[in-house]
Amino acid sequence: MLATTLQHGLEQAGVVINGPKPWDIQVHDKRWFSRVLLDKNLGLGESYMDGWWDCDRIDEAICRLLLGGMEDRIRGGPRILWHLVPAVLCNLQSKARSRIIAERHYDLDNELFLSFLDANHQYSCAYFSSTDDLDEAQKNKLDLIARKLQLAENDHLLDIGCGWGGLASYFAATCHCRVTAVNISRQQLQHARKICAGLPVVFHDRDYREVNGVFDKVVSVGMFEHVGRRNYRTFMKTVHRCLKDDGIFLLHTIGGNASKSNCDPWINKYIFPNGMLPSQKQIGQATENLFVIEDVHNIGPHYDKTLMAWNRNFQAAWPTLSRKYDARFKRMWEYYLLSCAGAFRARDIQVWQIVMTKQGCGTRHPICR
Incomplete structure (x- = not known):
């Protein structure tokens, strides 16, 4: 179900899982789907570092995902919200x-x-x-x-x-x-x-x-x-x-x-x-x-x-x-x-x-x- 939901969203943005285009994402690990749905941008980047997916044109894939509204379409889990809290509550760029x-x-x-x-x-x-x-x-x-x-x-x-x-x-x-x-x-x-x-x-x-x-x-x-x-x-x-x-x-x-x-x-x-x-x-x-x-x-x-x-x-x-x-x-x-x-x-x-x-x-x- 998770894989289908994410795959459908990606296709609407013009990016196909394991597709033939240079901006299509080639998934090597099925855990990638849940990781991206849970952690959004963080999960997408970390899973690339971990070798869970590849793409000949990462630049074009990201461009298409942003133009397709994928960033707003995927809700993300509580870990994403936790990353936002310090910036809201604290001065992270203080002199100290x-x-x-x-x-x-x-x-x-x-x-x-x-x-x-x-x-x-x-x-x-x-x-x-x-x-x-x-x-x-x-x-x-x-x-x-x-x-x-x-x-x-x-x-x-x-x-x-x-x-x-x-x-x-x-x-x-x-x-x-x-x-x-x-x-x-x-x-x-x-x-x-x-x-x-x-x-x-x-x-x-x-x-x-x-x-x-x-x-x-x-x-x-x-x-x-x-x-x-x-x-x-x-x-x-x-x-x-x-x-x-x-x-x-x-x-x-x-x-x-x-x-x-x-x-x-x-x-x-x-x-x-x-x-x-x-x-x-x-x-x-x-x-x-x-x-x-x-x-x-x-x-x-x-x-x-x-x-x-x-x-x-x-x-x-x-x-x-x-x-x-x-x-x-x-x-x-x-x-x-x-x-x-x-x-x-x-x-x-x-x-x-x-x-x-x-x-x-x-x-x-x-x-x-």
């Missing part, structure tokens, strides 16, 4: 807990991340404008940000959540500005300091709430997803305090179509602990009486291509990475990259570049695009 994400994800291994990223080590959405090349697309993204910020030679830029230092290095070298960057990942900071040696870039191992100083421009790329809804206002107040009255702030973040207090349970457990995708409403409320929102640019479809490029690079690097990681890790990582690609393709999640200026300062409207 802020380093959990660094320890469990970003400090995994520089070799792992740099094996599939571009030459500028951008772990965020690229901008595939007039190119299919990942390196060029990431340069396009950096150039787009520089133009929106109107970066100039004498500017002092604050980079909140600087990753492996690629953005700071690129802007210091091409725009000839000074950069102060903060991060809480020791592995990332170690690499960032190395590649920025000799450039006017200073790195601090520091939570965003501890930032001091006043800056001409502020940028944050791919970090706001770790701030959490209870801290969105604090983040915006911090940026407001650090930005000059005539300055420009650019926020680049993944976002959700609806306001939520939790993240996908599989992503939360295995990839980004305590992650949370903001909605436009949540961002807007956090900026009230602080910022003028000058421009909102959705580049979400470009993340589909970015993730697919990352997966190709990851697969090519696997013979070397397999000396450190086992087959279950490989299945986890490819499921992460491909399922996220499918979610962006289905327009289930977005990427926003939001340009802001300080409210009440009469700052001239920046030429964003």
